[in-house]
Amino acid sequence: MANIKDVARLAGVSPSTVSRVVAGSSRISPETQARVREAMKVLNYYPNANARSLVRRATNAVGVIIARPAEQAFANPFFPEVLRGIGAELHRHGYDLVLTMTTTPEEEHAACLRLLKQRRVDGVILTSSRVHDALLEELVAGEYPFVLIGRAGEGQPVSWVNNDNVAVGEMAVEHLVGRGHQRIALINGPEELTVSLDRRQGFRQAMARYKLDLPSEYEVEGEFTKDGGYRAMVRLLTLPQPPTAVFCADDAMAVGALMVLKERGLTRQVALIGVNDDPLTALLDPPLSTVRIPVFDLGSTAARLLLDGLQHGVTGPRQVVLPSQLVVRESTNWTL
Amino acid sequence: MANIKDVARLAGVSPSTVSRVVAGSSRISPETQARVREAMKVLNYYPNANARSLVRRATNAVGVIIARPAEQAFANPFFPEVLRGIGAELHRHGYDLVLTMTTTPEEEHAACLRLLKQRRVDGVILTSSRVHDALLEELVAGEYPFVLIGRAGEGQPVSWVNNDNVAVGEMAVEHLVGRGHQRIALINGPEELTVSLDRRQGFRQAMARYKLDLPSEYEVEGEFTKDGGYRAMVRLLTLPQPPTAVFCADDAMAVGALMVLKERGLTRQVALIGVNDDPLTALLDPPLSTVRIPVFDLGSTAARLLLDGLQHGVTGPRQVVLPSQLVVRESTNWTL
């Protein structure tokens, strides 16, 4: 493969000059530029990014970490879609995306540092946000550029992009109350995730606002999967006073919950609403109501925040909250 | 950040020795090893992968190209799942994954060469296979290590992993014939993709074997999306003799086709079978029959083939075909 010396020789200039032409430096005469470009084309020259990284101390690559138990990684359309958003924005700015999929927080931690310190990516995007996260503190302490999809703790100097998860919980409850429900339960995701905490907070706030009774058995926790939703719904139905409506903190869970209702012929007895707007849930019987999250935008915005820092030196933590939207379908579109 | 000289100084050895310890070279005395390891730990040393790549002429990174019109990229669970398979295998061997998403063949071509020649990834995995592909020829000519998910043309010296798409088409028809159908149509994907050609070939072969009439209007082509399936089904239903069963070359298309049937109350008049086993299609009404593709395994096998070449110098093109499996559900589980 041709290197910069080959090009220089063919063009009759020094390697420095070739480097300047590649970099688009202004102080090169048009004739020299033309000769160099011609030589580059003849030799089909691509500058070696690794050599360049070494001296520039920048790789033009961003690390993305998807942290989820393997089985769940992509069962849920959230991750592919967020990746698409990130990829689109990185691509627009000529950055490459180094993808790492991890299953435990420890693995995530190690992978992230390896990416930054060994692979030397210019920054990192984390796609899961946990409540206590040693990784965040290490990244802050090391002054590594990174953006979190989700949110950090109050006052932590971290850049993040989140959707309004508290509002998501509130919207769901408001909608259900509007349909006449009073006994409303929550099937929530793992409580070490901020997304679960926030949706629950919104749920509780709205329940309190409407002065609705909220027995502790009405809040069930499970995995962000069909199975998690299935098991949770089974438990809710064993209660002496089962709920008439259930807010599921994720569409996959809502699908699992729906399976229980269908098996027992209860689909029109218990209202069901999820979160995410997974494309296929609209086609279920009944079509699932949901709160639509701007997943692509979460990804592209995270990438944009990161690149603003890397390219334009935009400094200091920035936080962005994107709005979500209620989508009413048959699973809740009836009055108690 | 600490570099190899810092470690050497602290351990009281030369950089060469540190390098050998990092590489796990055998000819270093245990005492020296211990001192070096201690220094590495104290300084929290990570070797700079870019510097290493430069001299080793290997990056320990593999490029993965997902080539699909943006909207479809991940609507279909194929890509996330194949990525998971690739990622798992790469991770096991300490390779990083550089992900590139492209929309046109030209973009794919350029991105692929950039990855290999500029970013210097050690090899590439292509996840879409087209019928005439200039890229393949360039990769072969350049002797770049790569593996295709799908297949190349007959006799092309290319490594690939594919599922048995001809058998997929045959299985679908056999199943439908077993249920008493004679008027069977095909809703196929874009014909520039080998996957579409092969499924169609299987479809045709089986139709011929059973001596069934196959008017040209019974083969409709569309995008691998819900919309594509929707439009194709509408066309089939305008025929004077509409089919009693339809083989859709992809689950997303089958879902679109199902929407048409539901709108017209024809779900029990026309049998429907898809391909892929998208998790949610089992929950539709009626649950969709399908042919299950081992998508994760396609990804992990592709990565394994590539790494066999990179790590163990396994040379020469190799081809692997993975079996698919008929999954019968309500959408076809009735007799005409």
Place this chain on the structure above:
DNA sequence: CTGAAAGCGCTTACAG
């Protein structure tokens, strides 16, 4: 078993 030296392919002050 260990070190000094050369070199991987670039970029970038410095000098002219």
Place this chain on the structure above:
DNA sequence: CTGAAAGCGCTTACAG
């Protein structure tokens, strides 16, 4: 406007 030189952080024959 252009070039010679030093250096980015490693690895690896070569020598001992």
